[in-house]
Amino acid sequence: MNLEKLDQTSFADFVAYLNDHLSDNGQGSMPYFQPLPRDASRFPPEKEEAFRNGMQIEVSKPGWRRAWVIRDDDGGIVGHVDLRGHPETFTKHRCLLGMGVERKHRGQGLGRELLAHAEQWALMAGVQWVDLQVLSMNTPAIKLYESSGYRKVGEIPNMFLIDGKHHSYTLMAKRLR
Ligand SMILES: CC(C)(COP(=O)(O)OP(=O)(O)OC[C@H]1O[C@@H](n2cnc3c(N)ncnc32)[C@H](O)[C@@H]1OP(=O)(O)O)[C@@H](O)C(=O)NCCC(=O)NCCS
Incomplete structure (x- = not known):
């Protein structure tokens, strides 16, 4: 496994990976993520x-x-994490995080590795807080974030109405040190 920064030359591969990853959303035993x-x-x-x-x-x-990916030994992308600025002004000290791991590679520590890498990069870049938004039913992600030091800072009940059901949105944040 190899963790690397995503660059422009790999972007088409990344989009293909991401669309495959997104096809799991709310399917079978997977929560909506x-x-x-x-x-x-x-x-x-x-x-x-x-x-x-x-x-x-x-x-x-x-x-x-900015984004980073993990590749398997054949060079395929099997996980990603990305950080971006908030759309609001006067928020340069904070960023927003998103991530995912390919279905066959979940539960093997890659999510935790990607998260730690992104945080380390953010700290070096002078960012003090990492924020994220997670659907409240997404227990695997919330467990990962809680055990990595993220704290729930809010929740918007029934934020989304998707496929005929309401979904709440949990907001979490971590102060980097
Ligand atoms: C959330 C996700 C990124 C976790 O990645 P992962 O590589 O499977 O996670 P790891 O193997 O590093 O596990 C880290 C921790 O996450 C939690 N976790 C992972 N899978 C879990 C599951 N199925 N149920 C409960 N907790 C789980 C555990 O706390 C675990 O720590 P432990 O192994 O010490 O118990 C992955 O499940 C995924 O891609 N989900 C779909 C996309 C998604 O939810 N993205 C986040 C949107 S906000």
Whole structure:
């Protein structure tokens, strides 16, 4: 396994990985982990563009984003973590985190490794807080975040109405040290 920074040349591979990953959203025993309906769980093209452009924006400038992936021994992407700036101004000391691990590779410590790597990078980049939003039913992710020092700072009940059911949204934050 190899953890590396995502660059522009790997972006098409990354989008293919992400769309495959998103196809698990709310399926079978998987919780909803993205606020998207099951039949539209794909990376929206406008977000793809913003993601790609953000990787070239200086950290702390509006729209910045950085991402890292883990590759297996065959070079396939099997996990990712990304950090981005908040859309609000005067929030340069904070960032937002997103992550995922490919279905066959979950439960093997990759999520924890990706999270630790992103936090270490954020600390070096001068970011003091990592924030995240997680669907409240997503127990695996919440357990990972809690055991990594994230604290629940809020919850919006019934934030989303997806596939005929309401979903609450949990907000979590960690102060980096
Ligand atoms: C959440 C996710 C990234 C965790 O990645 P992972 O590689 O499976 O996690 P790890 O193997 O590093 O496990 C770390 C901790 O997460 C928690 N965890 C992981 N899977 C779990 C599960 N199925 N049930 C409960 N807790 C779980 C545990 O606390 C675990 O620590 P432990 O092994 O000491 O018990 C992965 O389940 C995933 O990709 N889920 C779908 C996408 C997603 O939810 N992204 C986050 C959106 S906010």
